[in-house]
Amino acid sequence: MRRRHLTILDDSASVSRSADLDDHFHDQCGVFGIYGHGEASNLTYLGLHALQHRGQESAGIVSTDGEQLYVHRAMGLVQDIFSEQQLQKLPGRIAIGHVRYSTAGGSHIKNAQPFAVDYAKGSVAVCHNGNFTNEADLREELEQRGSIFQSSSDTEVLVHLVAMSHQVGFEDRVVDALARVEGAYSLLFLNEDTMIAVRDPRGIRPLCLGILPGNKDAHVVASEPTAFDLIGAEYVRDIEPGEMLVIDAAGVRSVRLPVKAEPRMCVFEYVYFARPDSHLGGRSVYEVRKALGERLAVEHGIDADVVIPVPDSGVPAAIGYAAARKIPFEMGLIRSHYVGRTFIEPQQSIRHFGVRLKLNPVEPVLRGKRVVVIDDSIVRGTTSRKIVKMVRDAGAREVHLRISSPPTQWPCYYGIDTPTRRELIASSHTPAEIARYVTADTLGYLSLEGMLGAVAGEGGDPTGYCHACFSGQYSIAFKGNANHKRQMRLVGV
Ligand code: SF4
Numbered sequence: 001m002r003r004r005h006l007t008i009l010d011d012s013a014s015v016s017r018s019a020d021l022d023d024h025f026h027d028q029c030g031v032f033g034i035y036g037h038g039e040a041s042n043l044t045y046l047g048l049h050a051l052q053h054r055g056q057e058s059a060g061i062v063s064t065d066g067e068q069l070y071v072h073r074a075m076g077l078v079q080d081i082f083s084e085q086q087l088q089k090l091p092g093r094i095a096i097g098h099v100r101y102s103t104a105g106g107s108h109i110k111n112a113q114p115f116a117v118d119y120a121k122g123s124v125a126v127c128h129n130g131n132f133t134n135e136a137d138l139r140e141e142l143e144q145r146g147s148i149f150q151s152s153s154d155t156e157v158l159v160h161l162v163a164m165s166h167q168v169g170f171e172d173r174v175v176d177a178l179a180r181v182e183g184a185y186s187l188l189f190l191n192e193d194t195m196i197a198v199r200d201p202r203g204i205r206p207l208c209l210g211i212l213p214g215n216k217d218a219h220v221v222a223s224e225p226t227a228f229d230l231i232g233a234e235y236v237r238d239i240e241p242g243e244m245l246v247i248d249a250a251g252v253r254s255v256r257l258p259v260k261a262e263p264r265m266c267v268f269e270y271v272y273f274a275r276p277d278s279h280l281g282g283r284s285v286y287e288v289r290k291a292l293g294e295r296l297a298v299e300h301g302i303d304a305d306v307v308i309p310v311p312d313s314g315v316p317a318a319i320g321y322a323a324a325r326k327i328p329f330e331m332g333l334i335r336s337h338y339v340g341r342t343f344i345e346p347q348q349s350i351r352h353f354g355v356r357l358k359l360n361p362v363e364p365v366l367r368g369k370r371v372v373v374i375d376d377s378i379v380r381g382t383t384s385r386k387i388v389k390m391v392r393d394a395g396a397r398e399v400h401l402r403i404s405s406p407p408t409q410w411p412c413y414y415g416i417d418t419p420t421r422r423e424l425i426a427s428s429h430t431p432a433e434i435a436r437y438v439t440a441d442t443l444g445y446l447s448l449e450g451m452l453g454a455v456a457g458e459g460g461d462p463t464g465y466c467h468a469c470f471s472g473q474y475s476i477a478f479k480g481n482a483n484h485k486r487q488m489r490l491v492g493v
Contacts (some may be wrong), residue, residue: 023383028415030054032227034095035195035247036217041090043231048078050227051276053275055099058112062125064192065092069123073112095194096188098127111153119163124191127189128155129223130184130205130415133478135357170194171246183476184414187249197221201257202264203241204414204466206280210235219247224278264466264475270455271405272313272376283457286316291454292404293320300380300444301325302400308332310375317404318374318430332365367395377405381425385438401440406470413478
């Protein structure tokens with residue numbers, strides 16, 4: 001009988017979905033990988049910690065000692081999942097890790113990543129940030145051919161495709177499997193001795209390469225370079241759209257995927273998802289957010305006494321807006337950082353507690369003032385309504401809401417957790433109607449052109465971004481997946 005190569009140390013399943021007290025779109029995942037370091041698992045743990053903002057429901061690490069893969073996954077936050085003892089059970093010089101906030105697939109340990117399986121040629125582990133838009137078709141085809149799935153996640157489809165490939169080498173199997181999937185993906189693969197990092201042909205989700213100084217063979221890959229800072233790694237470059245990096249004993253090799261497409265990096269990474277201390281596509285996220293605020297000030301300037309952000313994500317845009325309008329910037333709302341995302345279940349009936357738990361007004365900043373409140377987006381409008389009321393109840397004379405992105409009118413099918421179109425308030429209401437609903441004196445959204453101009457920067461190309469959730473211009477048709485049956489309208493390419 002063939003020897004099994006996987007040692008799986010999963011905690012017992014915990015099926016509670018973490019509460020989400022924000023009215024935001026949510027990134028699905030963050031990925032981190034390291035090749036060639038004696039403390040690969042410990043560094044992956046730290047990298048995942050730095051990427052925790054990209055997913056708080058589950059996390060996992062797979063390592064290899066050159067002989068076999070070791071897996072640990074669990075529901076919860078990185079710091080709660082991995083103890084020193086757990087990390088010691090993940091030996092070897094290569095590791096990949098994942099933090100997850102579910103989109104495709106439900107919230108369950110079965111869907112936690114990395115996925116790892118034994119197959120005829122050895123073992124393989126995969127972690128994925130994104131969403132395969134043709135997952136339903138592929139799953140049906142594979143099931144008809146006898147595949148048995150352990151999870152409802154689209155990523156498992158890819159694992160089956162790698163295992164069933166008729167190609168011989170690991171790299172060729174991965175390329176073969178990728179030829180079948182469509183959609184958004186930043187992926188890390190691991191077998192016993194090789195790590196592969198790959199970004200989809202449009203580069204919708206970010207992925208970057210770094211190196212550990214003094215360990216010139218120690219290469220790191222992460223969703224955002226902010227994960228490199230924590231472990232002292234140096235950022236080398238973004239992995240290109242459609243590029244695959246094969247990292248093994250021979251070094252790093254770049255391979256181009258055969259599919260060609262126009263780049264479509266997710267513009268929402270700049271607006272909200274990425275950490276402000278990251279840089280993506282050669283641009284500082286913090287600087288881009290400030291520029292979004294400056295453009296917003298040009299498009300929707302108003303006389304006021306104070307500019308306040310909805311913290312934390314609204315802070316850089318508010319700084320930019322205040323500077324451009326020459327209005328004092330103040331912290332009129334204070335965020336509590338001690339409210340865990342697992343505090344309560346996100347039921348509509350109690351969701352309003354969440355806003356007060358997270359934010360509290362600073363009355364001396366607001367009393368008697370004309371206040372501009374800067375936020376990055378409005379999804380359902382329920383949170384904005386509570387924030388405006390909070391500011392007004394604290395004594396503000398006028399409340400003017402400014403949003404550093406255009407109205408979010410369309411769901412995302414490329415790896416972001418979004419409500420249905422009907423739940424998006426801007427899909428069925430004008431800005432004036434939304435202003436009335438949230439009880440703001442005025443409301444101004446940044447235009448699509450303004451947002452793209454700020455993201456691209458002076459002389460940059462504003463066409464290389466996905467903005468489907470604002471414009472409805474989807475670049476890849478969504479064909480549905482097992483748990484995610486929403487329909488889309490393919491408007492643009
Ligand atoms: S639809 Fe929106 S959130 Fe989704 S990838 Fe495009 S810009 Fe990003």
